[in-house]
Amino acid sequence: MIRFFMFLILEYFSVQLSNMKIFTAAQIREADAFTIKNEPISSPQLMERAAGKCAAWIGEHYSQQHPIYIFCGKGNNGGDGLVIARMLQQQGYTVSVGIVQNSSKASPDHILQLQALQKHSPSSLYEIGYITDFPALPANAVIVDAIIGTGINKPIEGWVAGIIHQINDQHHKHPIIAIDMPSGLMADVSSRHAPVVQAHHTLSFEFYKLAFLLPENAAFPGQVHILPIGLHPEYITHTPARYHLSDKEMMRTIYQPRDPFAHKGTYGHALLIAGSYGKMGAAILSAKACLHAGVGLLSCHVPQSGYQIMQISEPCAMCITDEGTDYNTHFHSSIDASSYKTIGIGPGLGTQPVTARSMELLLEAFPRPMVIDADALNLLSVYPYLLYKIPAGSILTPHPKEFERLFGATTNDVERLELLSKQAVKLQIYILLKGRYTAIACPDGAVYFNNTGNPGMATGGSGDVLTGILTGLLAQDYAPKAAVLLGTWLHGFAGDLAAAHLSQEAMTASDIISYLGKAFQEGL
Numbered sequence: 444m445i446r447f448f449m450f451l452i453l454e455y456f457s458v459q460l461s462n463m464k465i466f467t468a469a470q471i472r473e474a475d476a477f478t479i480k481n482e483p484i485s486s487p488q489l490m491e492r493a494a495g496k497c498a499a500w501i502g503e504h505y506s507q508q509h510p511i512y513i514f515c516g517k518g519n520n521g522g523d524g525l526v527i528a529r530m531l532q533q534q535g536y537t538v539s540v541g542i543v544q545n546s547s548k549a550s551p552d553h554i555l556q557l558q559a560l561q562k563h564s565p566s567s568l569y570e571i572g573y574i575t576d577f578p579a580l581p582a583n584a585v586i587v588d589a590i591i592g593t594g595i596n597k598p599i600e601g602w603v604a605g606i607i608h609q610i611n612d613q614h615h616k617h618p619i620i621a622i623d624m625p626s627g628l629m630a631d632v633s634s635r636h637a638p639v640v641q642a643h644h645t646l647s648f649e650f651y652k653l654a655f656l657l658p659e660n661a662a663f664p665g666q667v668h669i670l671p672i673g674l675h676p677e678y679i680t681h682t683p684a685r686y687h688l689s690d691k692e693m694m695r696t697i698y699q700p701r702d703p704f705a706h707k708g709t710y711g712h713a714l715l716i717a718g719s720y721g722k723m724g725a726a727i728l729s730a731k732a733c734l735h736a737g738v739g740l741l742s743c744h745v746p747q748s749g750y751q752i753m754q755i756s757e758p759c760a761m762c763i764t765d766e767g768t769d770y771n772t773h774f775h776s777s778i779d780a781s782s783y784k785t786i787g788i789g790p791g792l793g794t795q796p797v798t799a800r801s802m803e804l805l806l807e808a809f810p811r812p813m814v815i816d817a818d819a820l821n822l823l824s825v826y827p828y829l830l831y832k833i834p835a836g837s838i839l840t841p842h843p844k845e846f847e848r849l850f851g852a853t854t855n856d857v858e859r860l861e862l863l864s865k866q867a868v869k870l871q872i873y874i875l876l877k878g879r880y881t882a883i884a885c886p887d888g889a890v891y892f893n894n895t896g897n898p899g900m901a902t903g904g905s906g907d908v909l910t911g912i913l914t915g916l917l918a919q920d921y922a923p924k925a926a927v928l929l930g931t932w933l934h935g936f937a938g939d940l941a942a943a944h945l946s947q948e949a950m951t952a953s954d955i956i957s958y959l960g961k962a963f964q965e966g967l
């Protein structure tokens with residue numbers, strides 16, 4: 444009860460966030476309908492606006508030398524394709540339009556746009572009713588996929604799936620541009636094992652779709668370009684979304700500049716419990732990151748064999764040694780809960796049973812949100828009852844394997860996201876599932892995806908750096924939600940700066956720390 448009350452207080456003081464909402468396919472349909480009714484604008488006009496953005500994008504990226512092969516389905520996604528065809532023809536492109544007979548009935552807007560194109564250029568149109576109707580493409584052709592968008596109701600089957608495979612066979616020969624969604628990809632449910640177009644670019648309207656952010660869909664959307672089509676701001680503002688994408692604007696509302704009259708006490712005293720024989724590097728990376736994230740004071744609790752290593756490596760941190768020579772085994776006894784604002788625990792910690800016992804006593808003694816990572820998470824998976832002792836508002840930072848050990852396996856990424864969110868709500872903590880788009884599940888059920896970072900960060904120690912940053916931000920009195928969103932974003936942004944200057948290959952976790960300063964300066 445006390446834990447929950449404290450959590451409510453922390454939440455109350457967390458900032459109001461601006462953010463990019465990720466709407467479901469059903470909500471997007473509502474947004475279209477709301478816009479049509481209240482802007483007001485007719486449905487065909489809205490389609491002209493959306494398709495116009497796509498035609499302009501294609502015009503900017505491919506010259507008239509490229510014949511454009513557009514594949515249109517019988518719904519409004521196909522309607523977009525028909526408008527794009529007409530607009531590109533007007534600009535002097537050679538356009539060929541295959542109408543994929545994926546449905547017996549065409550949507551009213553499709554029919555309207557088909558009639559317009561028939562009037563304008565009937566020779567460019569042909570029907571695709573079976574796999575053998577797929578055309579031979581000239582060498583420099585560009586493929587536009589407008590077969591199905593957000594209206595897909597189940598995985599594509601039969602000969603239409605065959606058409607998707609034929610488009611994918613062209614992946615290494617021709618650029619493939621998907622309109623709104625790569626055809627076959629379902630916005631809100633798993634598309635695992637379904638046939639989906641493997642696009643190089645997806646021109647998607649107004650919002651990111653959840654499907655673009657899931658690792659299991661990595662092969663499909665290519666580069667995503669969000670094209671605003673003027674959907675009604677009132678709908679966007681007032682409609683709640685469960686999923687959100689972090690952006691710079693959001694970070695600017697979270698970031699708190701330092702007080703000119705501040706002293707080191709203002710920015711909190713953090714304790715880092717980390718390191719073991721052979722894994723002191725993890726502790727040092729976390730300590731350095733915590734300091735570079737702006738913590739007031741940092742103490743590191745390390746095993747005896749790690750004392751000199753830590754003291755020599757990081758003079759800005761204080762050092763406490765454990766009774767254990769090679770492992771931290773008695774850190775609970777050195778902790779006076781009132782001395783530290785927050786704790787970061789886990790990097791390089793080891794998974795000795797005696798460490799688990801000390802962790803249990805620590806969780807019982809420390810009442811405030813802390814950061815739990817790496818081996819501390821592995822201990823939680825061995826002793827799951829400890830999960831219920833974690834202070835409310837704490838932040839857990841598992842990578843997918845650690846997540847699976849903690850909460851079990853799932854059959855697809857959407858199920859895993861559900862499980863992530865369910866556990867965050869149940870335990871009243873933040874759980875950050877690391878990856879290309881790190882998913883941050885909040886105790887209120889919301890999930891935020893982080894949009895910074897790059898594959899150069901797929902290198903040992905990157906996660907230890909994140910733990911240090913989050914611990915540093917919590918110590919400075921950022922509310923847990925603010926700390927987890929800002930810390931994850933800064934970590935990825937520093938990684939992006941490191942990659943830009945050093946290359947993804949050559950950068951190391953230490954370089955993420957080196958660029959943290961630039962991330963504060965340029966990213967906020």
Ligand SMILES: NC(=O)C1=CN([C@@H]2O[C@H](COP(=O)(O)OP(=O)(O)OC[C@H]3O[C@@H](n4cnc5c(N)ncnc54)[C@H](O)[C@@H]3O)[C@@H](O)[C@H]2O)[C@@H](O)CC1
Nearest residue numbers: 475517518519520545546591592593594595596597598623
């Ligand atoms: N006014 C609007 O509603 C706007 C809609 N827009 C476009 O419209 C799209 C949504 O249009 P719709 O709701 O008509 O849907 P779609 O065109 O995405 O898909 C529906 C069509 O696909 C067929 N279909 C669905 N599942 C299938 C499956 N598993 N196998 C084979 N065929 C299948 C349906 O029978 C129907 O013909 C968006 O993705 C976007 O491209 C944009 O033009 C913006 C404005």
Ligand SMILES: Nc1ncnc2c1ncn2[C@@H]1O[C@H](COP(=O)(O)OP(=O)(O)O)[C@@H](O)[C@H]1O
Nearest residue numbers: 842878879896897898900901903904905906907
């Ligand atoms: N391809 C990628 N794109 C964006 N971020 C990445 C990518 N690969 C790794 N990262 C980030 O790097 C960090 C790696 O953490 P983790 O796997 O725990 O590393 P370690 O255990 O070696 O410290 C995470 O924050 C993750 O989001």
Ligand SMILES: [K+]
Nearest residue numbers: 588591624626
């Ligand atoms: K499509």
